[in-house]
Amino acid sequence: MSSSAPTDDALTQALASHDWLMADGATGTTLFNMGLEAGEPPELWNVDHPDRILALYQGPVDAGSDLFLTNSFGGNAARLKLHDHQRRVRELNRVAAELGREVADKAGRKVIVAGSMGPTGEIMEPMGSLTHADAVEMFHEQADGLKEGGVDLLWVETISAPEEYRAASEAAALAGMPWCGTMSFDTAGRTMMGMTSTGMAAMVETLPYPPIAFGANCGVGASDLLRTVLGFVAQGTERPLIAKGNAGIPKYVDGHIHYDGTPELMAEYAVLARDSGARIIGGCCGTTPEHLRLMREALETRPTNGRPTLEAITAALGGFSSANDGLNDDGPKRTRASQRRR
Numbered sequence: 001m002s003s004s005a006p007t008d009d010a011l012t013q014a015l016a017s018h019d020w021l022m023a024d025g026a027t028g029t030t031l032f033n034m035g036l037e038a039g040e041p042p043e044l045w046n047v048d049h050p051d052r053i054l055a056l057y058q059g060p061v062d063a064g065s066d067l068f069l070t071n072s073f074g075g076n077a078a079r080l081k082l083h084d085h086q087r088r089v090r091e092l093n094r095v096a097a098e099l100g101r102e103v104a105d106k107a108g109r110k111v112i113v114a115g116s117m118g119p120t121g122e123i124m125e126p127m128g129s130l131t132h133a134d135a136v137e138m139f140h141e142q143a144d145g146l147k148e149g150g151v152d153l154l155w156v157e158t159i160s161a162p163e164e165y166r167a168a169s170e171a172a173a174l175a176g177m178p179w180c181g182t183m184s185f186d187t188a189g190r191t192m193m194g195m196t197s198t199g200m201a202a203m204v205e206t207l208p209y210p211p212i213a214f215g216a217n218c219g220v221g222a223s224d225l226l227r228t229v230l231g232f233v234a235q236g237t238e239r240p241l242i243a244k245g246n247a248g249i250p251k252y253v254d255g256h257i258h259y260d261g262t263p264e265l266m267a268e269y270a271v272l273a274r275d276s277g278a279r280i281i282g283g284c285c286g287t288t289p290e291h292l293r294l295m296r297e298a299l300e301t302r303p304t305n306g307r308p309t310l311e312a313i314t315a316a317l318g319g320f321s322s323a324n325d326g327l328n329d330d331g332p333k334r335t336r337a338s339q340r341r342r
Helices: 010-017 027-034 042-048 050-063 077-081 086-105 132-149 162-175 197-204 222-234 263-276 289-301 310-317
Strands: 067-069 112-117 153-159 179-183 214-218 241-245 250-253 256-259 280-283
Touching (some): 010 112, 027 042, 027 050, 042 050, 042 086, 050 067, 050 086, 050 289, 077 132, 086 112, 153 162, 162 197, 197 222, 214 222, 222 263, 241 263, 263 280, 263 289, 263 310, 280 289
Parallel strands (some): 153 179, 179 214, 241 280
Antiparallel strands (some): 250 256
């Protein structure tokens, strides 16, 4: 196992020559719009409907993304076992990556293919029954499939437990692959398992095989995510930061989940994310190619400003969902109702 991450990978090279990179948007939202049924494992579409997955990948490329994630978020054995497809881990991840490689290689510019690896869905010891060794094995199997299919790096995302993040790091090392990793901060500035932005920034630097970049994705709304990014920055980290916020807040409309963030709002978010210190900026749930196009335009045309205050963030994107950022009891207070999202 290597003790340090490689430095000649596509992402490190891109970051060395760009102030920021734009990532992609929402995989699930796009697939549901294409007809994916609730409860249906999207990874099966890699084999059953490759044309739709090629379209999924082409969307962000056409919108200007420098990087997109593969359709493999739930492609580990624990998640696929729910549908009795646990024996297809390597196949489904390999095909997800091969389709991504096909789109990226004909883009006419450098586009990075990142192999998405989501949480196992299991709770790790000592609170649950998933052992560290079993988690590493699951992530390693998935990583090998993505590597075989040709991804440029692994992209661990939406993690809540620090133990699972460490297991994914170890798996990336075993696979000999560079990686990035984000956690989801959705409970008053903490992950579901209690990790804070301060805790994550500290943990990342203790890993024997650290990520190229780290940050936050999903969670609640864009305002909360940027508050978390500012929490990373406050720790003085020199590692590139990732911001992949949801397009607004989820609401039920006609029996379906709808995200209320407009493309214009996400353009504001993208600029604020850049000015907050994020180097890799994309969207999560609800973010479509239409959002990404305006985000790209804003990032390219709007001048860089100083680091935004919490008040500037809420004025542009709406109030925080919780009174503080999880770091202490005296954190930023919830903004008034008059400062709702535009």
